[in-house]
Structure formats: C-alpha cells, structure tokens
Amino acid sequence: MFAQMKDDIRAVxxxxxxxxxxLEVVMTYSGLHAIWGHRIAxxxxxxxxxxxxxVVSQVTRFFTGIEIHPGAxxxxxxxxxHGMGVVIGETCEIGDNVTIYQGVTLGxxxxxxxxxxxxxxxxxxxxxxxxxxxxxxxxDNSKIGAGAVVLQEVPxxxxxVGIKARIxxxxxxxxxxxxxxxxxxxxxxxxxRLMQKEIDQLxxxxxLLREDKKNHGHSTD
Ligand SMILES: CC(C)(COP(=O)(O)OP(=O)(O)OC[C@H]1O[C@@H](n2cnc3c(N)ncnc32)[C@H](O)[C@@H]1OP(=O)(O)O)[C@@H](O)C(=O)NCCC(=O)NCCS
Numbered sequence: 001m002f003a004q005m006k007d008d009i010r011a012v013x014x015x016x017x018x019x020x021x022x023l024e025v026v027m028t029y030s031g032l033h034a035i036w037g038h039r040i041a042x043x044x045x046x047x048x049x050x051x052x053x054x055v056v057s058q059v060t061r062f063f064t065g066i067e068i069h070p071g072a073x074x075x076x077x078x079x080x081x082h083g084m085g086v087v088i089g090e091t092c093e094i095g096d097n098v099t100i101y102q103g104v105t106l107g108x109x110x111x112x113x114x115x116x117x118x119x120x121x122x123x124x125x126x127x128x129x130x131x132x133x134x135x136x137x138x139x140d141n142s143k144i145g146a147g148a149v150v151l152q153e154v155p156x157x158x159x160x161v162g163i164k165a166r167i168x169x170x171x172x173x174x175x176x177x178x179x180x181x182x183x184x185x186x187x188x189x190x191x192x193r194l195m196q197k198e199i200d201q202l203x204x205x206x207x208l209l210r211e212d213k214k215n216h217g218h219s220t221d
Contacts, residue, residue: 004039004076008032011077015099031080031100034066041070075122082128089117091135101128101146109134109151121156143169 012019012029019025025032037060044053053070061067065084068074072088075096080086082102088094091114092106104126108116118132121140132138132150139156148165159169167175 001039005036007076008035008078011079011097015079016081030064030066031083034060034064034068034080034083034086035074035078037064038068038070038072038074041068042072042074045070072117091115092117093119095120095122095124095140097123099125101126101130103129105131105133107131107133118150 009022009025009032012025012032019029037056041053041056041060044050044056050070057068057070066080066086068086068088069090069092071090072092072094074088074094075098077097078094079099080101081099085103086100087105087107089107091108094106098120106118106120106126112135115135117135119135119137120126120132121138121142123141124138124143126132126138126144127146127148129147130144130150131148132144134151136153138144138150138154139158141157142154143159144150144154144165145159145161145168147163148161149163150160150165154160154165154167155170157171158167160167166177168177169175
C-alpha cells in the first residue's frame with residue numbers, strides 16, 4: 001500500500017511543475033485524496049460490500065469533487081490534476097501513468113449494457129473538460145484535447161480534438177482534414193467535359209475523312 005502511495009506522490013512531482021514539497025502534495029492535492037479514497041472503495045466493492053463501497057466513494061466525492069465509481073479499475077501512477085468535476089464510470093479501466101484534468105468524464109452513452117465505459121491505455125493525457133463516452137479503447141500514449149467529445153476508439157500515439165473528436169496527429173505526423181469549400185469537385189461537369197473532348201476529336205477525324213475522300217473524287221454524304 002505504501003509503495004503505491006509513493007508511486008502516486010511521484011506521479012504528481014513528475015507531471016505538475018507547481019508541486020513543491022511532499023507535505024504540501026499529501027495535504028492539498030484532491031486528486032491524490034480521490035485515488036486513495038477509491039482504493040478503499042474498490043477493495044470493499046471487490047469484497048461485495050457494494051453499499052459501503054458506494055458510501056466511501058460518495059464521501060470522497062463530497063471532499064474532493066471527484067467521483068470515481070468503486071467498480072472502476074485504475075492502474076499505477078494516475079494523476080488527477082485539480083480534479084473538480086471528474087467522473088469515472090463503473091466499468092472504466094485505466095492503465096498506468098495516465099493524466100486526467102478537471103471536468104473530464106469517462107462515461108457511457110446510455111445505450112450500452114455491461115461494459116459501457118472506456119478503457120484508457122498507458123501514458124494517456126485527457127485534457128480539461130474532455131468527454132470520453134462508450135466502451136472503446138484509447139490507445140497508449142494518446143492525447144485527448146481540452147473540450148473534446150470522443151465517441152470512438154482512438155489508436156495509440158494519437159492526438160484527438162474537437163466535437164466529435166477527430167485525429168489531428170498520429171505517430172508524430174499531422175493528419176490533414178482540409179476541404180476546399182470554394183473549389184468543390186463536380187463529377188457531372190467532369191463527364192460533360194470529357195464527352196465534349198471526344199466529340200471534338202471525332203469531328204476532327206470526320207473532317208479529315210471528308211477531305212481525303214474529296215481529294216480522291218468520292219463523296220462522304
Ligand atoms: C491536445 C493537447 C494535449 C496538445 O496535444 P499535441 O499532440 O501537442 O497537439 P498540438 O498542440 O500540436 O495541436 C495539434 C492541433 O490540434 C489543435 N488543438 C490542440 N488542442 C485543441 C483543442 N483542445 N481543441 C481544438 N483543437 C485543438 C491545435 O491548434 C493544432 O492544430 P493545427 O495543426 O491546425 O495548428 C493540448 O492542446 C490540450 O488540449 N492541452 C490542454 C491541457 C489541459 O487540460 N490543461 C489544463 C491545465 S489546468
């Protein structure tokens with residue numbers, strides 16, 4: 001247990017440049033308190049003390065503003081920065097070294113049963129206000145931009161932004177989504193242009209044939 005708590009404190013120092021002393025971090029980081037509260041709640045949940053687990057979870061929420069369902073499975077080194085308004089659903093699974101900012105929801109769409117919350121890979125960053133909704137995976141090393149609404153799987157090493165979220169960076173390369181609204185493609189005009197070209201060509205050939213026959217004394221009419 002103490003090794004895990006040390007890991008949690010280490011994660012704060014690694015990812016928050018504002019962290020000054022261990023005492024300050026232990027006393028004032030509500031993300032840490034929420035994770036420690038969750039560990040107790042999760043143990044009770046696994047021991048089938050469901051109501052007591054929910055009570056511990058809600059008491060922790062009262063003090064931290066962070067609601068983690070006791071059924072959620074959380075790996076090592078989770079860092080919840082600021083934390084207020086974070087909601088983590090029952091069937092959510094979180095890998096190692098994940099960073100979550102305030103206002104993030106890892107929730108369900110309301111349409112699925114059973115496993116209905118996301119699975120977050122290792123070393124993922126979920127920026128402030130992002131909503132990840134549904135039972136799909138966020139790949140390792142991915143970043144979810146502030147305010148994004150993610151409704152489908154995100155491959156590893158990707159950055160996704162916007163509503164609904166789209167990939168803007170994958171494996172270190174920018175992904176373009178440009179659409180030229182002025183010069184839109186027009187397949188009908190393209191076909192007409194092609195037909196006109198062929199007609200012109202046929203006219204030319206017919207003209208040559210007529211000339212040829214006239215020169216040799218034959219009529220093409
Ligand atoms: C997504 C994020 C983590 C950066 O990831 P990154 O992989 O370094 O991506 P970049 O900053 O290079 O941005 C890539 C593109 O996405 C755009 N973008 C970045 N974040 C965005 C967002 N939240 N919403 C919309 N577009 C966004 C950038 O403008 C850029 O677009 P461009 O290629 O047209 O210039 C970061 O932008 C973010 O959201 N940080 C917020 C962290 C946070 O929550 N802080 C709160 C502390 S209290």
